[in-house]
Amino acid sequence: MSNIVELECLCGVVKGNIKVVHGSFFHVHCLCCDCQKFASHLNNKENILDEHGGSELFQTYPELMKVTEGQDKISAIQLKDKGIYRWHTTCCNMPIANTLSSAKIPFIGVSVKLMKFSNEQEKLNTLGPVTLKAFGKYSIGEMPNDVHSKFPLSFMPKIIGFMLKGIFGKRNSPSPFFNGKETVAKVEVLSKGKVN
Ligand SMILES: [Zn+2]
Ligand SMILES: [Zn+2]
Numbered sequence: 216m217s218n219i220v221e222l223e224c225l226c227g228v229v230k231g232n233i234k235v236v237h238g239s240f241f242h243v244h245c246l247c248c249d250c251q252k253f254a255s256h257l258n259n260k261e262n263i264l265d266e267h268g269g270s271e272l273f274q275t276y277p278e279l280m281k282v283t284e285g286q287d288k289i290s291a292i293q294l295k296d297k298g299i300y301r302w303h304t305t306c307c308n309m310p311i312a313n314t315l316s317s318a319k320i321p322f323i324g325v326s327v328k329l330m331k332f333s334n335e336q337e338k339l340n341t342l343g344p345v346t347l348k349a350f351g352k353y354s355i356g357e358m359p360n361d362v363h364s365k366f367p368l369s370f371m372p373k374i375i376g377f378m379l380k381g382i383f384g385k386r387n388s389p390s391p392f393f394n395g396k397e398t399v400a401k402v403e404v405l406s407k408g409k410v411n
Contacts, residue, residue, distance in 0.1 A: 218341050221331040222280075225262060226307040229285035231391065233273070233325060235341055240275040241377070242327075242342045246362060247350035249294055253301050256292065256405065257308040263328065267362070268355035270310070271327035273342065276381050277314065277390035280323060291392070291402040300402055302392055316402075318393035321381025 222231040250270040254263040264270060288306040302311040313324040332338040347370055351362030381387065392399055
């Protein structure tokens with residue numbers, strides 16, 4: 216079963232779509248400090264984070280996502296020089312997706328804020344409930360009961376299975392963020408060296 220969901224940034228300049236394939240995604244809330252730093256860097260926390268500082272992500276394979284408009288309004292940062300690439304729009308400072316720094320890795324974490332649903336029910340029918348809420352130790356205010364304090368190790372086998380399926384199926388490419396090995400835009404590193 217698969218569904219195509221339209222993607223659109225806040226101001227409507229960057230558009231695309233993503234295929235939701237049953238068994239090929241995780242629907243997560245990430246409360247980690249890096250996702251919060253990214254939202255602060257974009258100076259747009261109110262449009263990105265929930266009340267606990269969480270970011271809602273749809274993690275899937277790069278080949279399932281397309282950017283159809285506004286490619287020139289896409290940029291990326293790394294919080295640290297070994298960190299993941301955090302892609303965002305430059306028109307309205309919204310996160311688009313996270314990728315690894317290598318184009319070979321079949322993983323993309325798309326901001327659910329960009330996914331267009333007519334209502335909550337349609338969203339629930341398409342994405343299902345949230346699979347994992349992680350890094351609650353960074354939550355703003357009291358940590359909600361349904362959030363894991365860190366990343367639960369019990370979730371690792373699922374991630375490994377997902378990655379293996381992606382590697383064997385070559386699902387890393389095409390990617391909206393890489394042409395071959397090269398990124399589609401220059402990636403700005405916010406801080407060099409070992410910084411915590
Ligand atoms: Zn925009
Ligand atoms: Zn995070």
